Amino acid sequence: MSYYDNPQNVAQYIKMAEGYDGAHLISILKEHLASGATVLELGMGPGVDLEILSRDFQVTGSDRAQPFLDLYRQHHPEADLLLLDAITLETDRKFDGVYSNKVLHHLAVDELKCSFERQAQLLNPGGVALHSLWHGNRVEEMAGMRFIYHTSMTLKPLYEQDFVLLKSGEYTEMEADDSLYIVLQKM
Numbered sequence: 001m002s003y004y005d006n007p008q009n010v011a012q013y014i015k016m017a018e019g020y021d022g023a024h025l026i027s028i029l030k031e032h033l034a035s036g037a038t039v040l041e042l043g044m045g046p047g048v049d050l051e052i053l054s055r056d057f058q059v060t061g062s063d064r065a066q067p068f069l070d071l072y073r074q075h076h077p078e079a080d081l082l083l084l085d086a087i088t089l090e091t092d093r094k095f096d097g098v099y100s101n102k103v104l105h106h107l108a109v110d111e112l113k114c115s116f117e118r119q120a121q122l123l124n125p126g127g128v129a130l131h132s133l134w135h136g137n138r139v140e141e142m143a144g145m146r147f148i149y150h151t152s153m154t155l156k157p158l159y160e161q162d163f164v165l166l167k168s169g170e171y172t173e174m175e176a177d178d179s180l181y182i183v184l185q186k187m
Helices: 007-017 023-030 048-053 066-075 109-122 152-159
Strands: 038-041 058-063 081-083 095-101 123-134 139-142 145-148 163-171 179-186
Touching: 007 066, 023 048, 023 095, 023 123, 023 179, 038 048, 048 058, 048 095, 058 066, 066 081, 095 109, 109 123, 109 152, 123 145, 152 163, 152 179
Parallel strands: 038 058, 038 095, 058 081, 095 123
Antiparallel strands: 123 179, 139 145, 163 179
């Protein structure tokens, strides 16, 4: 059982994440994807970013924790949602874009490489992925969850067989330059 399979942990996360969203990241994604493009969000959690994405894109939300999907569906019964693991991404659907905000840092390095490979398979030709992660060179564990911090250089060997880097940057979420985003295009 994962941390987010427990509804109490889901409620705690929603409260902790209140006031945070990926609007800045989504504005960057909009520079690289046309309005109306199909976008898969990995690790949608409570769906805050999914709602922002839906203003410009045809969105599919996904999470590996069913409680997040169930909560979102209560208020958005028409939502296109998938129960997906961010590593294996077991779906035969294709998308123009893949987006995640502070999700992939939970994956071990080999798992992240597998995720990038699988994302490339799900993307249409020329498809784009935008991901944000914690920035740095350390590993933390809290409540049984792993947090792996990355730099542009530590990520490059994990995606470079399938993607070219279009853009990357550091930004501040809680502390100065604590976060990193990458925009990748499928080769």
